[in-house]
Amino acid sequence: MDKDLILLFLQQGIVSGMVVGSVYALLALSIVMIFKTSEVPNFAQGEIFMAAGYCALFLLVFQATPVWLAVPLTLVVAFAGAALFRRVVLTQVSRASGSPVNLVIATLGLSYVLKGLVRRTGFGDTPRSFPALVSTDGVMIGQASITRLDVAIFLTALAVMAFLFCLFAYTKVGRAMRAVGMNPKAARLMGVDLQRIHMLVWGLSAVVSAIAALLISPKILMTAEMGGIVTMAFAAAIVGGFTSLPGAVVGGFVIGIAENLVGLFISSRAIVVAPFVAIMLVLIVRPQGLFGGRVAIKKV
Amino acid sequence: MPELRTPLLSVENLTIAFGGLVAVRDFSIAVAPGTIHALIGPNGAGKSTTFNCISRLYRPNAGRILFDGQDITRLPSSAMAGLGIARSFQNLELFNELTVYENILIGAHCHCGASLRDRLSARPPHLAAEIDRIIERTGLGAYRETKACNLDFGHQKLLELARALAIRPRLLLLDEPAAGLRNREIAILDGLLTDLARRDGLTILLVEHVMQLVMSISDRVTVLNFGTKIAEGTPQEVKSNPAVVEAYLGKETALHG
Amino acid sequence: MRFLAIAVAAAVLIALPLVTTGYVVYLANLLLTFTVLCLGMHIVIGETGQFSLAHAAFYGIGIYAAGIAGTTFGTPFPVSILIGGLAASAIGFVIGMVALRMRDIYLALATFAFGEAMQWVFLNWNAVTGGPNGLRIAPARLFGLELVTDKDAYPFVVATAIAMLVLTVIVARARLGRSFRAVRESEIAAQAMGVPVRRTKVVAFGISAFFAGIAGGMFTLFSTYIHPDSLGFQTTILVLTMVVVGGLGSIGGAVGGAIAFGLISELLRQAPSFQEIAYGAILIVFMMYAPKGLFAFLADRFRGARHA
Numbered sequence: 072m073d074k075d076l077i078l079l080f081l082q083q084g085i086v087s088g089m090v091v092g093s094v095y096a097l098l099a100l101s102i103v104m105i106f107k108t109s110e111v112p113n114f115a116q117g118e119i120f121m122a123a124g125y126c127a128l129f130l131l132v133f134q135a136t137p138v139w140l141a142v143p144l145t146l147v148v149a150f151a152g153a154a155l156f157r158r159v160v161l162t163q164v165s166r167a168s169g170s171p172v173n174l175v176i177a178t179l180g181l182s183y184v185l186k187g188l189v190r191r192t193g194f195g196d197t198p199r200s201f202p203a204l205v206s207t208d209g210v211m212i213g214q215a216s217i218t219r220l221d222v223a224i225f226l227t228a229l230a231v232m233a234f235l236f237c238l239f240a241y242t243k244v245g246r247a248m249r250a251v252g253m254n255p256k257a258a259r260l261m262g263v264d265l266q267r268i269h270m271l272v273w274g275l276s277a278v279v280s281a282i283a284a285l286l287i288s289p290k291i292l293m294t295a296e297m298g299g300i301v302t303m304a305f306a307a308a309i310v311g312g313f314t315s316l317p318g319a320v321v322g323g324f325v326i327g328i329a330e331n332l333v334g335l336f337i338s339s340r341a342i343v344v345a346p347f348v349a350i351m352l353v354l355i356v357r358p359q360g361l362f363g364g365r366v367a368i369k370k371v
Numbered sequence: 372m373p374e375l376r377t378p379l380l381s382v383e384n385l386t387i388a389f390g391g392l393v394a395v396r397d398f399s400i401a402v403a404p405g406t407i408h409a410l411i412g413p414n415g416a417g418k419s420t421t422f423n424c425i426s427r428l429y430r431p432n433a434g435r436i437l438f439d440g441q442d443i444t445r446l447p448s449s450a451m452a453g454l455g456i457a458r459s460f461q462n463l464e465l466f467n468e469l470t471v472y473e474n475i476l477i478g479a480h481c482h483c484g485a486s487l488r489d490r491l492s493a494r495p496p497h498l499a500a501e502i503d504r505i506i507e508r509t510g511l512g513a514y515r516e517t518k519a520c521n522l523d524f525g526h527q528k529l530l531e532l533a534r535a536l537a538i539r540p541r542l543l544l545l546d547e548p549a550a551g552l553r554n555r556e557i558a559i560l561d562g563l564l565t566d567l568a569r570r571d572g573l574t575i576l577l578v579e580h581v582m583q584l585v586m587s588i589s590d591r592v593t594v595l596n597f598g599t600k601i602a603e604g605t606p607q608e609v610k611s612n613p614a615v616v617e618a619y620l621g622k623e624t625a626l627h628g
Numbered sequence: 629m630r631f632l633a634i635a636v637a638a639a640v641l642i643a644l645p646l647v648t649t650g651y652v653v654y655l656a657n658l659l660l661t662f663t664v665l666c667l668g669m670h671i672v673i674g675e676t677g678q679f680s681l682a683h684a685a686f687y688g689i690g691i692y693a694a695g696i697a698g699t700t701f702g703t704p705f706p707v708s709i710l711i712g713g714l715a716a717s718a719i720g721f722v723i724g725m726v727a728l729r730m731r732d733i734y735l736a737l738a739t740f741a742f743g744e745a746m747q748w749v750f751l752n753w754n755a756v757t758g759g760p761n762g763l764r765i766a767p768a769r770l771f772g773l774e775l776v777t778d779k780d781a782y783p784f785v786v787a788t789a790i791a792m793l794v795l796t797v798i799v800a801r802a803r804l805g806r807s808f809r810a811v812r813e814s815e816i817a818a819q820a821m822g823v824p825v826r827r828t829k830v831v832a833f834g835i836s837a838f839f840a841g842i843a844g845g846m847f848t849l850f851s852t853y854i855h856p857d858s859l860g861f862q863t864t865i866l867v868l869t870m871v872v873v874g875g876l877g878s879i880g881g882a883v884g885g886a887i888a889f890g891l892i893s894e895l896l897r898q899a900p901s902f903q904e905i906a907y908g909a910i911l912i913v914f915m916m917y918a919p920k921g922l923f924a925f926l927a928d929r930f931r932g933a934r935h936a
Binding site: 183302344 | 734910911
């Protein structure tokens, strides 16, 4: 491989990687948000993402709803669905046993229900394409070629991240969410309504995943299996330490770029297995991830 | 004079820090065999930290821990039982879903025997008499097949002790054994611990806030404050030590209670 | 009560091939195989309390190892089954060593990642597994005997399943089983009692993988073909669902769950989307209202009714 080609591949890999990485970062943020507040890795995050994508598809294509209505409607549905799941199902699960294993199993259950529901509607049977909301004309960045859509994806994702950071840093409800993540008992003593915060976090996480779905869906063929993309987000979250929001963002970009470089330099077949290998390697070599703190010492 | 004998446990110049925070500084203690030694001090004085370090849950930053002359500072926590060091936990660490009998049987993990038959046995016969004795001694006779989580708090505390006894300990480390107990239960504990030390020759190191128990059973008392030792001596000596009274300012009633 | 259950089970197992057709026997073979998978899952998650989401991978390793041994090298089938079990447990031990470093949640993620990576290996290692074309498995042999039909294989499948059930009971009653439960209930206390927590976890992983590998070997007794598609995450979830439905932490629950949910699952096969919804809904409902499983739930109700 000559030098020019390597340079071209590198540029293309990094630029494309930033675009899809920004979407992984959003999904990783949704996962970490929930994990930080409820200690549950939400195995249904991919299916929430998928279901939100189908909800938007249904509204836009089958109901011909205008974009300005379809997008907020999708986000509202995602928020309500996730908050309701947290309120109705997980509250009862923790009351019944309280073991984290049981909570995880319940999220696995949700992932199957959502997948089955989408298939049931009939939309999930054949791959479908999602209408692009932004033109797909080409844009050159250095020698790398991407589309206007890609630029829009990247900028929207950044805007969402900025919004989240402002929310957690400067608003009362955001600070309450962080407090719950750090010490739920203390937060409750300070007058934080845990139930409400949990619902808000789940709802917010689903909204972020739904935005990720709206962004990436035009670039891929939609199937009921598209939630599998969440594996990349889990890999990103793990790289970032699983409890760090900035870590999730960096992890998303790392995984996105790594994926594209692996695809360009090694083979596209290797892409599929790369995130799993990455997850295992990170967990073996540095279980706390790149950004996670030291594992806390349990007080006995 | 017990302090003239070679100590069973001696901790030398122990320092433990978490991050930049020094929890225990240059702490030494010698526990003579067959005695009951209490470690007291106000909340946050570093008692439990010291305790968890002796039972090898935490790694000290400096200092060493000797048990019967052997340096155990670098040994893993799971090696303690085999040496004859048993401990109980402040916030109860019982095997909740298992029965009282099974809890105690797991305490006897190191004594189950090496032969295949012993290893496969659900209730090794050679341990039956010993476990029965422990159950009787701790007054758990009526609850043999009760799940640990279904016991009331007082009996759970006793089960922690029973399980520790199944280790056949030479040194018993008790982390606040009386916390949360009612007076009647404390009296039972008092009798039991005294009996274990006087009759069975067990050495006991306990961290405790209930002064009534500490003053009644201890041969020696060591007082920690802000991670350093401020006093040591017999219960009477410690009680009248001005530094101790000051550390407990506002807690004088508790000290004399 | 227990004696009655065993007697009924024995009668059903004996009568089954005499009174039914090939399909039912095939189904029985499959359910017994899943029973062994469930027993393995029970050991790691029910007894030891460690999350493992790589069960399908170990099952697959067992199938390929036993299948290739029998088909390519013509080993007699008891040897093939054992090869399947040992191959899976060897890798299970390695995964267990890695797992030492992690706690619950990370363990779930790591084993999940390992499972997915293994499925990729099955799908892409064409020279060994046949890759996307799948692998043809020759009929199992032992001396002159050749197992061609489901009914031929049935007695051996039953015998293996019973042997594994007995093994599970032995392990659970032994000191090792107590160590497993001690680790599940409190790692800190287990350590203080002298239970080597890390080693115990590795052993649990290894044994669980051994069971899955043996189940893979059982599969080669009555099946002629394996494709990597059936060795993915959904198979792990199926096994997990069975164990949860039966009751986490009890051997009877693992067996009962495998049989009960295996039948439900077979009924639902006609409508894949319903099957998914049903799996999911069952997991959710059980976690909400019967976290200890169907049998414990019924027992509670029964007891409640009697007291009332």
